[in-house]
Amino acid sequence: MNTMDLFSQQHPQEKHESAPTPPSDACYARVAIERGMDRMDGLTYLADNEVQLGQRVIVPVGRGNTPTGGYVIELGNADLLDGYDPNKVKAIASTTPAVLPESLIELAKWMSIYYMCPLGMVLGSVVPAAVKADTGRRRKSMLNLGEPPNDEQLKALSPGARRAWAKIRDLDPTTFPIEPRLLAARIEEKSVAAINRLTNASILAEVEVEVIRAPKLFDVLEADDSGNHTLTETQTRVVEGICAQLGNFSPNLLHGVTGSGKTEVYINIVKRVLARGERALMLVPEIALTPQTAGRFVHTFREAGVAVLHSGLTKATRNQQWAMAASGEARVVIGARSAVFAPLEQLGVIIIDEEHDSSYKQDQLPRYNARDAAVKRSQIESCPVVLGSATPSLESWHNAKAGRYTLWSMPERVGNSKLPAVKVVNLALDEERMKAPKAFGPNQDFSIGRSLGKALYQTIEEGRQAILLLNRRGFASVVVSSDRASGWKLECDQCDTTMVVHKGSVRQTGGRRFVRCHHCLSEQLIPKACPISGKPLVELGVGTQRVEDEIAFRYGESLGLVAGESYERVDADTMNKASDYFSVLDRFRRGELKLLLGTQMIAKGLDFPNVSLVGVLSADTAMHLPDFRAEERTYQLVSQVAGRAGRGTHPGQVIVQTLNPHAPSISRAARHDYVGFAGDELGARYQTGLPPFVRMVRIVVRDENHEEARARTQEIASLLREYGDERVQVNGPMPCTITRIANFYRFAIEMLCPSPKPMQDAMQAIRAKGMLKSDSQVAIDVDPLWLM
Template identity: 40%
Template sequence: CGEGAGSVFLLHGVTGSGKTEIYLRAIEAVLEAGRQAIFLVPEIALTAQTVRRVAARFPGQVAIVHSGLSDGERYDTWRRARAGKIGVVVGPRSALFTPLPDIGLIVLDEEHDHSYKQSPPFSAPHYHARAVAEYLMRQNDGLLILGSATPDVETYYRAQQGQLHYLHLPKRIMGHRARINAQAERAQVQPVYRPLAETSPDVLTIELPLVQLVDMRAELKSGNTGIFSRELQAALERTLSRHEQTLLFINRRGHNTYVFCRDCGYIAICPRCEAPLTFHSADDALVCHRCGHQQAQPERCPVCKSPRIKYFGAGTQQVEAAVREHFPSARLLRWDADTASDHRAHDDILSRFMERKADILIGTQMIAKGLDLPLVTLVGVVSADMGIALPDFRAGERTFQLLTQVAGRAGRGLLGGQVILQTYQPGHYAVAAAAQHDYAGFYAREIAYRRELGYPPFRRLARIVFRFPKAHKAQSEAERCAVWLRERLRKLKMTGTDMIGPAPCFFQRVNNHYRWQIILRGPNPADALHTLDTPPGWHIDIDPVDVL
């Protein structure tokens, strides 16, 4: 396995650079040594595709672990794993706890993904799979591979500081010449975007897909008020005429994102969360995406009785409706939390698309995560700005990662590909860097911002959330804790640790519970919390992945 016991590697490879092949070869070496491996993926939706590829390489040695298994399936896998009858376990973060007798390798694919952190309101322990995996490999003299095209800023910083081994794969690999020629003959296609280049006698590489930024402000000024820019609509027409496949990405489900009265300004909000309700055309209802509350759509404003109710914002359902309007003969699939409620639905949608039973796949962030779709030649990002203005220090990083990952779904096959990003902020550093596939440029801006403001990796965070049915109770509990913490910091002489808050959370009310928070920022803020009693309603999260 290379660099010795307890080694941690960051495998930083652009999308399509062959990271999975490296994982498989590392697994092969571990199995040959008589040990076992765990292959982690961030979402259950990715498990089936990963299992198929791993099982094809190691038939009869692979098991799947995730929350969708029945009790009987879970027990059978647990029993076989403990008996040493399983060589490779594939699954999301919970797969880490499979009782393998001699684990020698853990792979964390898409290591940047925040799904690897178990955070409140999920039950304790609130762990990060990356930290647990590092601990397990130290205890078992094993190897940990952290793989991503867009590494977590903190992970990349550790690599730059020499705290872990860094491997870089800067080129997209098409495959070996014999395989490429066989694929071309079967599909009867030739590359139409960028020519293949030879980096060795047998290995062929291809450039990353071209990314075009479309300024939607200019589209609006020109009179185009639709969802699709003229460039994206023309690209869709070309792709459909060539019988190729398209991904359309918008990170919001539903039809319209809020409902507004044009006379009095009323906005339909959730009575339990105070968040704008989203209109879902399939259910003909307004739905809260935080607690699931549903109510009928209003025909008149409930405040001023005006009939001038307007629906604003776009979600996956509205994108689907717009595609059906412009391209009525196109075959569509939609992949979001409404259409894929369990892992079988995920598998069905993905299988149908890969079998070319649809021309266009419309989806949320699930379609951006590690999927290998070689027949996709066009990726359209309907709104690249969603989430970029959230009051969270990781908002820029999340935007860059999401855009880069979804752009990486294009051009992974012989046909090449292109990406169109629609944005109202083409000059934002995260959007501009994603359009250039420029991780180094993004990292330079992001790390300077983190250093200046004292955010991770330069200081650590601890977050305490106070969640109660009454607003005054959430506030008073937060203020009571703040008094204790100030005295605690003074007593421990933790002068390098500061306290932010108490203050309402950005999402202040969720499912009939009001939320306040305190954030500690310092070299090791958890030191102040060791003796803190946490009564019901208090939730501590060390190294939170967001502060919303």
């Protein structure tokens, strides 16, 4: 299919209902509509010969013929009717310019089956809403080259016009069409007067061109690093090994420590792919898709064209970037999770950086993992896929060790930099704990212990930079009574969870504060005293806002650390849009900021050579969650943030504060021993029969009525046991860890099986009977990452 067909420059064409009796050779199309209708074969409509496979169309649905978007998944003759009366078949109402490549239709069909989601809803998520609406498209008058002038025409021109023409004819033909003012600037003319004379003489021709007008994409064009480096021996081995597989499907896992030069490997692989006349797709976690990351790719592949796709784009910019990929103007696409659906043809490689990152998993329909969808797409496209990480997911590591993926290792940093020294500090010891003044609350310790406080002071005083990580936002995580005997704590009245105190970001009235629930966003007034004992209340738990107060108290005067001026807090409460985040990173890069305090937003994708200290304020934040992946996430977070230190000429130092210094996830991270940690954790998973040695599906049913939620979950569990074979283990129903959210009671079923197919067969059998469907009350999560 011609790549230009995906977004042809035409307006939607209205189709009209066919005659009551269609001709015997009439064309029919099966359409998957963008609704929750769970039919893999779609609905059949009368079509004309111009309708294309993969095209987005508008079709009438239901008795009221409601216009509904959908996608053509099959074209054919009367055989598609399956005996249905052709006189009753409705016609496609209209078509749109959007036509998906056949490879994306095939990927969507696989996702519909694997993730148990209606095909039309999968396809609806493939094409962004801004593309469906064609946001920002306008017609603009531009200039193209006309007929070359003869001698008489040139003599008739003014001297200024002749000079302008001499410069214009030397321009690259790809410069056109171009706006008059831009053309004048290109040839260094102060006005468009000479351009207008050339246009009046028909030497330049006016043309109407459709363009997508969009605000400027964030500034990724200026990169500190040109991307041109001599590869190390290790990098060369990896590049040559992966490029030897070009043209064939081959999954690769690249395990490289932080600072080992994985990005350089990616760039050189993409260069090889472009040289073959093919195109490249790179996925990056949303929070790691910074101007620093994308800048190197845009700078390196400027001539090939780069499209950037992420959630921070305006609707018009998203449409513009998508259209660049669809038309072939961009041969390289870099983006976050949804970029796995970029409309690229002739795809030569797919790269997934930080492949372990949980943001690749979507938490709403369709609940897909972009990493796994990328592996499937590379199989469909017959191209290599590269999964890169310093801390690979145990699923990918297991696949590599089992021989399903090719494993490539980069165990050392490039250049002279070394992995930072890591010191684990036990906060349970008196010599590390520091009592805070009463102003911080009764019997409160400072969050920054003695060792980290000393190192922070020395680092800032010597003119270097530091990063402090605490993966908990807000001020305090729970409000409790000072009378322990009462057992009272402030809980959400709509969720089975506590409320979080946010200083300055919730309403206040009469000197009393409200708190907010992080799950349903409801608010409550903090009581004046314990409603049971009448004793005072205490705000427990440390969030980034409380640490911000501590920094001001301990270091504001001595080190000149002022929030918003010499240091910034980086979390979901302060970074309201992508430009806020990019601005802070740019100020930190320039040395304007001495310190970054934040959540996991600062744990990955950052490369600042002047950072010599990284402090983890509490490595235990997620370790004790009732989730078998808690240890794995703890190791990844500590290891990733530690990798931000020591990337320049100064040796790096990492101080990890914990109450569990001997936990494998912390002690192994301190030794930079991923291989040892993975071996320990995989051994434990094998003994307990957990992923990746088995596959898992989690089904959550919710209802405002407790008994109805439990009964519906029991019904589904019984059906799964009935239709599943002996290999499928069905656990539940069981209350979810957080049993009630937003007044909906939640019950879960967990299925385990050595392979996914028996579970898929059982679910498909129930699905075919209309007794299992992903909707507002039932969530089917295949390969779940979170079990709360």
